[in-house]
Amino acid sequence: MTEAPENDVRRYYDDFAASYDQSRDSHYHQLLNDLAVEVATPYARGARVLELGCGTGSVLIRLAEIAEEAVGIDVSEPMAAQARARGLDARIGDIRSLPFADDEFDLTCGFRVLPHVDPIEAAIQEAVRVTRPGGHMLLELYNPWSLRYLAKKLAGPRRVSPTHTEANVFTKWHSPKSIRALVPSGAELLECRGIRILTPFAALHEVPLLGRGLHRAERAATRSPLGYFGGFLIAVLRKS
DSSP states (O other): OOOOOHHHHHHHHHHHHHHHHHHHOSHHHHHHHHHHHHHHHHHHTTSEEEEETOTTSTTHHHHHTTSSEEEEEESOHHHHHHHHHTTOEEEEOOTTSOSSOTTOEEEEEESSOGGGSSSHHHHHHHHHHHEEEEEEEEEEEEOSSSHHHHHHHHHOOOBOSSSOBGGGSOOOOOOHHHHGGGOOTTEEEEEEEEESOSOSOGGGGGSHHHHHHHHHHHHHHHTSGGGGGOSEEEEEEEEO
């Protein structure tokens, strides 16, 4: 799709903020958050953590429980206001030009945000800049080699508010083979972890017996070779 100007992206998320947590209050989105937190926990414990695109704080609040310091940044004031209402340090800013000093954080992470940033390379470079040498970055991307991609193509853009659908926000997909090319100098790619591997449609997680089985299967598949086909790919980077 065509590139969305920054103010259009902000309006999209400002409008989405009113219903964002309701749309995420499902077994499927709880699973995504659980798996993201599980990947982040070894790096976040006792660390200075920055979450890019923290939204309403559903992941940040869990990282804050184990981190020494947890800061979030988001483009949308209504989103960040909900995170602050949870007691979180959520700030407003552009993740392509972060308002933080060099080497300030032990862990910089972004879940379900970078595919909506153009150019993504600028955001990744900023993530590297604000992470200390030896620190880590967890950068989640959308994988076109996945059941999620096929489901999105079949279902079409989902409505997120009375005035916006998913088609109104810039979205880019990156295959596992293309991720290494996104890693800038000063960082190395350690591994990619796949999430949402076996689920063709998110609504299946709301079917009682089937949903519980899928939940267990997705957890088991995350660390398997099937992760290559995860709808979400978490690239684990280390700063040199």
